[in-house]
Amino acid sequence: MAVLIDPARWPAHGTVFSHLVSDRSLAELHEFAAAAGIPRRAFDGDHYDVPVERYAELVARGAREVSGAELVRRLVASGLRIPAARRPGRLDRVLSQRFHRLLPGHSPLERDPVVADLLARWSEPHRHYHDRSHLLAVLTSIDLLLRHGEDCGRWVRAVKLAAWFHDAVYRGDPSRPPGQDEEDSAVLAETVLSDLGLPDPEVEETARLVRMTARHDPDPDDRAGAVLSDADLEVLGRGRGDYARYLAAVRRDFAHVPDEDFAAGRAAVVLSLLEQDPLYRTATGRRLWTAAARRNLSAELHPTAPHWHRPRGERPGRGG
CATH class of the missing domain: 1.10.3210.10 (Hypothetical protein af1432)
Structure with a gap:
């Protein structure tokens, strides 16, 4: 588990709130929140806002206590942080x-x-x-x-x-x-x-x-x-956390499509992208995003292959 919680210091609605995040995946965060009975409406893009009265319970359930600065640092490193x-x-x-x-x-x-x-x-x-x-x-x-x-x-x-x-x-x-x-x-x-x-x-x-x-x-x-x-197509060349968020959002765009049909259609899209050579048409795009994009796309087709398990926090060069 890598669910983190910071001290309750954010005032709202007559109490103070903590931030509950995962530095691995949104799926892990949602699973933890659901098991703890935290409503989905408390989710704000990359974290859950939880009131101070639930802090001790969430720590007992396995959330790791970290400072606010450490929570932000690890969320940024994971690629899951949403810029302001x-x-x-x-x-x-x-x-x-x-x-x-x-x-x-x-x-x-x-x-x-x-x-x-x-x-x-x-x-x-x-x-x-x-x-x-x-x-x-x-x-x-x-x-x-x-x-x-x-x-x-x-x-x-x-x-x-x-x-x-x-x-x-x-x-x-x-x-x-x-x-x-x-x-x-x-x-x-x-x-x-x-x-x-x-x-x-x-x-x-x-x-x-x-x-x-x-x-x-x-x-x-x-x-x-x-x-x-x-x-x-820049999104294809992002880090692991951003790419996972992209995949989840695309699936929600097509929530009305059955899983089997979606998987087949998505596989066809991924294969067509992998077959493009070059995938990116500018020299800058090729330099900044090609390697990560091909790794991400390949991992979609073969999620258990070794190329998916790269070091945590690794991000492709963005150039600014």
Whole structure:
């Protein structure tokens, strides 16, 4: 067991709370919490908030007492920590600021309804992976690739706008034709950006990039497509904890699909990704994420193979 608890020092609702975490897996944390009768509503992304009156009981059940600083350190090292910017309370503000910076020549009356609609789409209740956190991760990864010298030519804004629209329509319905969500998202981008008065070539490029994310197969000379594709697939190259969270969220996106059907469909996706050579199309993406991505994908297919049992806390290079 590696369930940890820190001293109860966080005031709320007339009492003080501890944080209950696992530095190994969310599955272990949820199992411990369920056995202790802690309701799921107490879970906040990477920890449970538990009142002080339950502290001694949880320690008796096997939770290890650590300081608040040690708990955070071990949670970060495990890869399970959710950065503050990705917590729901700050996501809308951070994302709104990013969107407004893309359209400096437009008034708030023009920008606000567009970003509000997009955020509402990315916040739909059936989304668990394809949500606002994923959107921010893609935008952040685009910035990372650009800082490392990857070049989109004159299409930097189109790449970032394509990130905003690439999953704007997301049904999570396997009965829909492959690529239909991306096609509908591209049409939405064409409509919205044309109404905003963006130049036709930029609108067309944004929509083209959105459609490209259906297959992540940019041409060798498609620099803008390479940046967007790599940013969208960055999640595959994360550390063990983040990757486990990604897999759990994807399964929840398809909770309506029976286990056997989901396993078969997911295996096909994983195999198709493993067959891509290169998986990442930018030099930076290949350097930062390829090794971990192939290890993670292979471990999905063969979870008991030795490559899954690497040292705890190991994380691929992120470059900032």
